[in-house]
Amino acid sequence: MNFEEYATAWLRDRKLADRTRERSESVTRLHILPTFGAGSVADVTTARVRSWRGKLLAAGVGEPTVVKAYQLLRALMNTAVDDELIRRNPCRIKGADRYDVPERPVLTVAEVFAVADSIAPRYRLLVLLAAFTTLRFGELAALRRRDIDLKGLTVTVRRAQAELQDGRLFDKAPKSAAGVRSVSFPAELLDAVTHHLEHFAAPGRDGHVFVGPQGGQLRRSNFRDDWVKARKAAGITAELHFHDLRHTGNTLASTAGASTRELMTRMGHSSSRAALIYQHMTSDRDRAITDRLGAMIRGGGGVLPGASGETPEQR
Template identity: 70%
Template sequence: MANAKGSRRRFGSVRQLPSGRWQIRYPDPTTGLTRKGEETYPTKTDAEVALTLIEADIKRNKWADPDAGKVKLADFAAAWLRDRKLEESTRERYAITLRQYIQPGLGHRMISEITPARVRTWRSNLLDGGAGEPSVVKAYQLLRAIMNTAVDDELIQRNPCRIKGADTYDVPERPVLTVTEVFAVADAIGPRWRALVLLTAFTTLRFGELAALRRRDVDLVNRLVRVQRNQAELNSGRLYDKAPKSRAGFRPVAFPAEIVGDLEHHLDRYAGPGPDGHLFIGPRGGQLRRSNFRDDWIKARTAAGVSEDAHFHDLRHTGNTLASQNGASTRELMTRMGHSSTRAALIYQHMTSDRDRAIADRMGEAVRQALSEQRPAPRAADTQTSQPE
């Protein structure tokens, strides 16, 4: 343009536009063609600084094509979900999270437009709008995973999901049933589901693992159940078996001799026929579902006088706590729980007041023993009671 002032540099060029602002141009390192800067600058110095930074990024191989991130998040996320190898239930869960929490606030944005500030605003709007914290945490985790792929694909240079603590939330302390309460619920729930309650409490299997058990997975002689699969349920109601989440999920879990009779009775009366018959089936022969068992659990919990805050899953929590209190190490807890990391197992290594008092008592015993070995025995004269004059 005739009225645009320009200056040549060793790398690229800057010029002043009719508006008075300054524009930069530089050679695209991938094509060699001259490209204009994405923005203009108020002063020549600002433009030259921006050009210097771009040159430095190119020399360090850290330059990213500004046009690469010009793809809508909704389109990129759809491709991310389509191309990723996921369990069917996980894919469904991610699709729901995208639809309900991510796309309404960010789906229309280009990948390059999603900044840390926009991520913070999106997250705050979800929480202020009444979304539960666990749901927002899962949405943030999914968005971060998608944006990590955008970084790997060199669409952006850095993941904008950088909010400290946004990927976790405080889980409230769950109720721990006593052994007496466990058996009270088992008594109240009736013979068909009695073994399910007891086996859950004393093996700490997940609901899906219990629902997927077959007759051949139960060894009454050696008092073991072998976890080989996990039942999943889609929103459509379709049930299917899938492999455990990790290799640690394939495991044998021992149960106490005190419930062998209950399991033997259950196998005789209620389990499906044949070695591959499901261990737990409904009264009409259907597979075990959370929905058709929930009412039975609530009625039994109420009849047994157990807290209404206690969920069926808390039987697993109860069993893990009992195992920890009775000497299970972190590694042993990990094996029983089917976890490959120590994080969950360490939760159950917390101190209870009874265990803490027992430790204090043993410490006191050690103190008394040490002092008795060091102090001389009191002399007879020292033990005489003095008489008043």
């Protein structure tokens, strides 16, 4: 069986989300087929896999991409074992399916507000919610007005925005059932949320909460320059990514007393089916966590959100 023909059919028959399929096809085309495509499935040996992986790393291909390529090749060869094309999976390199993620920077509450106050006003709430609800960029970009409960002080995640390489945007379901969730935000952010909905959100219950200056959907590529400028203006010297706000929020919530299970619930993570069925965080406990976050905001030098940015003393 020719490897390229088998790999093409294998990818075609897999049930994958559009963005995942696009990336998997790209990694296969760029990093797997050039080495293995011309031969047969049975020609893939452990020694060849080890040599292939080493050459990718030596050529400067990023470790996350190399790990993804290895994981794809291993999954494909597992299917080849099931199809009785080979007897044993040759992808048996210890540690090749994972990599150590470098420690990401964590901001203080005051630094979060410094960045939020340095960015364009239409993106201020985006920064604050990323830090204090730990929502991902795609989840924030997909939020609609009806997902914001001002009375209950919650944000409900029902979908996430994804962008294909050709620039097309689409909303997709979260990766797991745990991704659909309601997350409380501190009462200290209510003024900022209300102000944003009044001045910057698209109209109608189904209007996007965050849109660009011309009213179009939020894009990572268009937002990146605003983020970098705000980070530098706030005096943050570390190479801070927007996603690091999620890491910051997780750390702050942990400091506020959240358990591992509660953190996983807020972040939309799941470790096993049993955890999803039997271990749920109560809304009362979620509120207690966000109340502690609110106290940290008041004590951390953050400006209480409002149209004017006035502190309580100035009011």
